Amino acid sequence: KNEVEQSPQNLTAQEGEFITINCSYSVGISALHWLQQHPGGGIVSLFMLSSGKKKHGRLIATINIQEKHSSLHITASHPRDSAVYICAVRVTTSGSRLTFGEGTQLTVNP
Amino acid sequence: NAGVTQTPKFRVLKTGQSMTLLCAQDMNHEYMYWYRQDPGMGLRLIHYSVGEGTTAKGEVPDGYNVSRLKKQNFLLGLESAAPSQTSVYFCASSIGVLNIQYFGAGTRLSVL
Numbered sequence: 001k002n003e004v005e006q007s008p009q010n011l012t013a014q015e016g017e018f019i020t021i022n023c024s025y026s027v028g029i030s031a032l033h034w035l036q037q038h039p040g041g042g043i044v045s046l047f048m049l050s051s052g053k054k055k056h057g058r059l060i061a062t063i064n065i066q067e068k069h070s071s072l073h074i075t076a077s078h079p080r081d082s083a084v085y086i087c088a089v090r091v092t093t094s095g096s097r098l099t100f101g102e103g104t105q106l107t108v109n110p
Numbered sequence: 111n112a113g114v115t116q117t118p119k120f121r122v123l124k125t126g127q128s129m130t131l132l133c134a135q136d137m138n139h140e141y142m143y144w145y146r147q148d149p150g151m152g153l154r155l156i157h158y159s160v161g162e163g164t165t166a167k168g169e170v171p172d173g174y175n176v177s178r179l180k181k182q183n184f185l186l187g188l189e190s191a192a193p194s195q196t197s198v199y200f201c202a203s204s205i206g207v208l209n210i211q212y213f214g215a216g217t218r219l220s221v222l
Contacts, residue, residue: 002152030208031208033210033211035213041198041215041216042213042216043200043213043216044213045211045213048209048210086152090207090208095207097169098155098211099152100152100153100154101152103152
């Protein structure tokens, strides 16, 4: 079983919908990252969080340390949000390493 | 600032050939990383460096070597390419181990 599991693997939404992507992990972590991979392949870090909630524009990331679960929410989704969203965790015993989920492919249709 | 720059963007090799991928960052970051991305799998760490002159093995280091002679550059070498090394390779850098990582645009490598 992977240490980081994302759901769903694929998600299709209509423009304007509220979107939730989930990330569950099975190990102790010091931080969790959310990244976005554009259709062209480039990867951008969206959030790094170790507790609570962070917001940037229409994106909101939350983490529940006790439940070992994080969610990425997108409000008022837009076709330009179409991308792969990747969850990654810094395992407490792994030093500098991040362990990545397989990603969630999001498609937002106009 | 260019951020993190990878060269080349694409490359096709024959089995047994060698090549070097170059990663350059202009953000004065201490930490640099090489990852590979394969279908159906998350990014996997090949090697990383915590500062100039240092390197360390990641999750999948076999078949690769790295060097960090200058702080801004991190080189990934394939001495004898194998079809299993067909992948997309990403370089990343960060100020410190607890900071976000900035990624390059990736190198798509095919080994025939």
